[in-house]
Amino acid sequence: MSPVSILLIGFAMSTDAFAAAIGKGAAMRKPRFSDALRAGLIFGVIEGITPVIGWLLGRAALEYVEAFDHWIAFGLLGALGVHMIINGLRPDEGAEEDDTSRHHGFWRLAMTGFATSIDAMAVGIGLAFLDVHIGVMALVIGLCTLTMVTCGIMLGRVLGGMVGKRAEIIGGVILIIIGSTILYEHLSGAVA
Template identity: 55%
Template sequence: MAHVYMDVPAGVTTSMNLSATLILAFGMSMDAFAASIGKGAALHQPRFSEALRTGLIFGVIETITPLIGWSIGQFATQFVVSWNTWIAFILLAFLGGRMIAEGLRGKNSECQPVHRHGFWLLVMTAIATSLDAMAIGVSLAFLQVNILQTALMIGMATLIMSTAGIMVGRFIGPILGKRAEILGGVVLIGIGCNILYSSLA
């Protein structure tokens, strides 16, 4: 996804209209959408309830992270922008590598189909894909915005996109078979690499 950092000189304030906030919200949800497709593909015919559960976890965390960034404010802006991409890359690479390893093991053994991802695995994935939102929250501290409303819109957009991503993955999974989990891992690593590349570039 495109990484949007808004550098505003000290003492200068500006505002965001509804359309700009919506664009920001859905832009922030794209990494979660891609990750949830991989998660959905790795499951065996996930139900809508599982998709909604994943969407809620991703959405809640994506709501919280801009608020954390907002609270940090301008004093730690450079720290957040400098390190959040590396933290996200490491987390996504770890989670993706774990999925690939499990997928490779599954190809050589009889495994029960997985119908549900673990809560903490989803939380870790959600945190990794939402660290950009924390940096955006720091930037929003310099703007005349309702941070609670903006964070809720980001969370709602992420809930919608993550839920949709799981359902898209439901249809991809049977086509890919046991390779679905491997693909999901590759997707997570790819998201991490894209975040890191976008930051360094």
């Protein structure tokens, strides 16, 4: 596989995470670059690990993971999206409190990162049957995701300032749309 193909796969695998990061950035109250970089690192590491897991699973049993990966992504992203919408509809308890870690802690970011990386796991399964060095591919996917998520959080910051303090609702809707799109693409691909 050519270096250009590997890079294109890396960016393609990071688009879901980028869209989710825009929603997260919009929901956060004035995220700093360090917040964006932290989220990028969390997403990047997870997105880099999942193709390796998929590659290992692909060596063992392709049809078992491929049969339900889209349902896992849909369920996790949908649940996180609904949770974000509910939080966005709640009245502020400490209106001027600037605590982004309360709403966007490690575990929530990790769950979102995992949910958006299910497709990278499926790609890893496919790579198990190709002549590709999985370590290089995982590194490229992780670095692309780190970059895209960091940029997405900062872009979401700008959008969040324009739409106000209820931007978390937008982030939740984005996560639900991403999950629904993943489900639709897999189901329509299975029918065709």
